[in-house]
Amino acid sequence: LALQLMNEILELEREEDREILRILREVTGRLRPLGAELASSLAALVEFDTLWARALTATRWRAHLPELLTADEEEARGIAIVEGRHPLLLEHVEAGAGPDVVIPFSLELFPDERALVISGPNTGGKTVFLKAMGLLPLLAQSGILPPVGAGTRLPVIRDVFADIGDEQSIAESLSTFSAHLANARQILEGAGPGTLVLMDEMGTGTDPAEGAALARALLETLVARGARSLVTSHLGAMKRLDAPGSGIVNASLLFDPDRIEPTYRFRKGRPGRSYGLAIARRLGFPGDVLDRAETYVDSGELEVETLLASLEAKERTLAEELARTEEAREESERLREELRRRTKALADRERSAEERAREDARRYLMEAREEVEAAIRELRDADDSARAERERDARSRVEAAARQQEEAALQTRSRRRKGRRGPAAAPSGDTARRHGAGIRVGDRARILGSGAKGVVRDVEGRRVSVEVGSLRFELDQGEVEPLPPVETPAERASRGGGGQVRVPEVAASSEVILLGLRVEEVELALGRALDGAVVGHLPQLRIVHGKGTGAVRSRVHELLRQDRRVREFRGGVHGEGGAGVTVAVLQ
Structure with a gap:
């Protein structure tokens, strides 16, 4: 019974497969006339998907569109990389599996600079820099925005030749040095204009003197053939190739000698120290062995290392001074902006105060003018019998209005003085005399606010009582100005007396x-x-x-x-x- 049931199940499965195949053939037959359209749609979807992926990647990398240079443009302008970063490091940071931050590098190679020799300590980032320099132009040529900043200029590269890492092989009987030589031979066969050569630890794996000689000859040949070359090396001889007209320039990745750790910051124009003995000392290598090793260092190499150490110390000091100067400049800019803001606010307040004072003066003038006009109209309308009474009443009203306007003007000036300055220092000399210091009863004086002239009738402390016609004003000494004792006939006539109000003469003109x-x-x-x-x-x-x-x-x-x-x-x-x-x- 079990065998029979199993056979039935197998038969049903075969029928199911035949039915699926029949349905697929039928559906495929219906869609066959639309095959070309479906293929085009699939290609468009793939294209859209890649564009979307590249856009997302460029956004995550904060990438900018670089300028791609032809061979002629590269020869005329050179290349420049602004804020370049290795894309894989960025991906590691994004995934949380790498460093917290990627240190960018900037590099500009002028048309006559064909080769770059990068030196510095181990684990300093030289190899990562080489790989980034190869990836950035290739990404751009592939339609992917590389992680670079604005202003980047990249060459259009025909071929890239790289010798990075150790390719020794027992199966092929290749040692480390033999593997490097095999790669170097292939590089020489294909290098030329439009090619990029990347070589790591150039000249190693054999006798240092012979390795340095071979590396120098190889690098100078690449420069002569017009290839763009970037190589790393610890050999002191390679650091001395940076000479005028050689087409070779030094660069380094910096190292913090105090903490004995790399900073990953790129510096063009200066070779770097290897710090091999210093790193070994930090890792706990026996001190007596290191002391003996330092005595064996070549004197020429030691002088170069000493010079580089001195340069690095001076650069650190200069960088610290520049940082302090920049902080001082920023603080100065902040203070200048604060002063500018306060000056503007003060000017706005003074302008507002001046406008308010002008408006107050306009209002006082119009009110006084209305009082005078009303008095004149009443005098004109009065008959001879009532004229004397009307004159006395009009004079009283005008005097009251004048006192009111003078007091309001004095209060306005006092408020403006308090708003402009604090307690003033005691005046001296001519200035003190000009502003009422030493004034005595009987002196002639001018009221500074209105220009009215009168006689000082009382002095009590800094308070001065000045009589102008039939009016008496209580003022501060700073608000009056002494006048010479002799008054002119016009002043005597205008001051008058006997309780009469003298209206200043006004010139009538059409x-x-x-x-x-x-x-x-x-x-x-x-x-x-x-x-x-x-x-x-x-x-x-x-x-x-x-x-x-x-x-x-x-x-x-x-x-x-x-x-x-x-x-x-x-x-x-x-x-x-x-x-x-x-x-x-x-x-």
Whole structure:
């Protein structure tokens, strides 16, 4: 029974396979006419997938599009790599399996620099640098943005020749040196313009003198053939090939001698020290053996090492000084920016205060003018019997308004002085005399804020009482200026006495020239002209403001509309000055 059941199961499985095959053939037959379209769609999907993968990789690498140079452009401009990084190191950092950060390198090789000899300690990153220099241009030529910064220029490479690592083989009877020679022979056969040669630990595996001689001859041959070559070496003879016109330049990967560990920072133009004995001492190698080894170091090599050590120490000191200088410069820039910001804020506050003071003065002037005009109208309307009483009442109102405006002006000036400066030092000499120091009762004085002149009636400490006409003002000594004892007839007439208010004489003119004034200066000049025209009973006032941008004219029209003494105004007609003139008709 079991055998029968197993046979039935096998038969059913064969029928299932036949049915699957029939369905596949049927479906394939239906799709066969669309084969070309399906193949094109698959190719497009593959292309989109690779583009998407390259875009994601470039974003993760923070890659920039390099400039690819033709052979002629490379000969004219050389190559440059900015902030280059090995892509596999970046992937290890991304996966958390490598170092915390990848140290980038920057390199520029000029057209006459065909070969680069990189030296430095073991585990310093020389081999990784060689591999990165080979990968970056190949990635770019493959359509993948390499991990480089902006401004990178890469050559278009025809062939890459590399001799990196130990390829000794027992099966092929190749020693380390034989393997290097075999690779070097192949490199010489194919090297030329448009090729990149990468050779690690050049000249090793045999007698150092012979290895150095062979490595030098090989490198000079590669330079002569126009190949771009990058080699690493610990041999002192290779570090001395950097001579003018040789086409060979030194470079190194730096090492921290204090911590005895590599920094992985690339430096062009200077060979590096191998630090072999120092690394051995750090790893716990017997000290007596190392001391004996140091006595065997060739004197010439020792001088070179000493010179390089001195250069490195000076470079570290210079780098520290530059860092401190940069910090000081940044601090200076910060302080300068802070000073600029505070200066601007102070200027804005002063401008606001000046605008508020100007607005206050404008308001005080308009209020005083209204009081005077009201008094004049009452005097004109009064008959002879009531005129004396009206005169006394008008005089009292004008005096009260004058005292109120003077007190408000003094308070405004006092607030502005307190906002601009702190407690002032005691004045001395002419300055002290000019600002009221030593003033006595009976002296003539001028009030600095208003220009009014009067006589000092009382002095108590720094408080000075100045009588101007029938008005008396209590002021600080810094707000008055002493005058000579002799007063002119005009001053004597203006000061007057007997409790009468003397109105300053105002020149009456039918024309006022505002040309050259700023907008904020227009109000005072126009107000004086209107005062004179009203006092002189002139029917109209011709205001010459010019055309310009129209700002002064707009301000004039605004003030005329606000002044109740002006019945109407119009622009000048032909013969009066046109648009540069406004004619105001007075009440």
